[in-house]
Amino acid sequence: MLIVLLACISVAVATPASEYSGRKRYDNYRLISVQPENEQQLKVLGDFQTKGYDSVFFDFWADPTLKRPAEFTVSPSQYEKVMQYLRDNNMTPTVEVDDIQMFENIAEFEAKVQPELFFNNIVDHSQYHRYDQISEYLTGFANNFGSIARKRSMSQTTYGRRTMDYLEISTNGFAGTRRAILIEAGIHAREWISPAAILYITDRLLASYTTDSEAAYMLNSFDWIIIPVTNPDGYEYSHTDDRYWRKNRHYRGGNCRGVDLNRNFDARWGTTGVSSSCSSDIYPGSAAMSEIEAQNVQDLVADIQNGGTRLIGYLAVHSYSQMILLPYSHTFGSRPPNYQNLDNYGISAGNALYNVHGRRFQVGTGPELLYAASGGSDDWAIMGGSVKYAYTYELRPATASAGGFVLPASQIVPSGEELFASFYNLAISLYNDS
Ligand SMILES: [Zn+2]
The missing domain is CATH 3.30.70.340 (Metallocarboxypeptidase-like)
Incomplete structure (x- = not known):
């Protein structure tokens, strides 16, 4: 009896999927x-x-x-x-x-055989975490590094009544005078590697600030505003009900559930790469900035800018495709005035990423590499947020047949490592930008 009980416990601990037995299955899809x-x-x-x-x-x-x-x-x-x-x-x-469905089965198996990886005794980087756990990690960061990190919540709670939590890091006493970089992760629910890689980077920045020259450079050159999950309701739903959910969970009656938040921003809203059908995965909402999550980001950026241009960098983190996308995404051939620098810095950041684990990320505008899409937060950061440099990262893997959105948890750390190197390289470029 005891043996059976222990076996059950070990399975329950080691197989996170077992608690999501109600999640939609994709057998033979x-x-x-x-x-x-x-x-x-x-x-x-x-x-x-x-x-x-x-x-x-x-x-x-x-x-x-x-x-x-x-x-x-x-x-x-x-x-x-x-x-x-x-x-x-x-x-x-x-x-x-x-x-x-096979991708989830493989990912769960790999998660089981992975040892727990602790970088800082705060975050377990061997697995993907639920939103409440991620929020607790932010509390842990603030408690352990209180002089340089503080946990904040955005102005409005979500449709699912969750607070949107983020971390501010400042080695300048939160004076609000230093230039800043914002990281927006997890705006698309199913792209789990995005919050996970950003948790890794946050952990490493704080834990090695006093011992590592790269972390020190990044934190002494900029304030950092880190939003690990910009779509908490959708993210939770992708854990509990449907692994492939993308949008938020705003219910608008009938079959209308969810808005693609990365089509909702006020940047040529509703013009390209969208569907007017609310059932579609690329439904941009009823109007530009109609969604609470997008409004929160807008308010936060306005708060950081405070009428100026302190926020110099906006890094949106998605998966998958292995790309670094440059603005503008809304129209083919349309580019910000500082495009040449955007491109040069992006290429340099891509090379720095490649040098860590040999993963090649393509660099170019969305329409050049993929397709035009309006209402993205990266375009809006420049057009509406007065941010000079905006990049959208599409993390591992490169292709759908390599797993697509379902990346084994064993790749959280390597993905975080290469992204850290890329952000460090970008920080150097932005710091030296005139
Ligand atoms: Zn995405």
């Missing part, structure tokens, strides 16, 4: 890849994404573009019909992954 060959096929795929097909909306992991194959998931029951529809439009869809 396929990931379809299809390359549109011309503008007409691109339009067919664009409509397929934004308007749905046969009253069903599909989950796109890579949006339609002529530059690389579009990827979306399809349930077993929709599979034949969708493949036929694409073939009828002269496209050649292929099955890239035949069972996306």
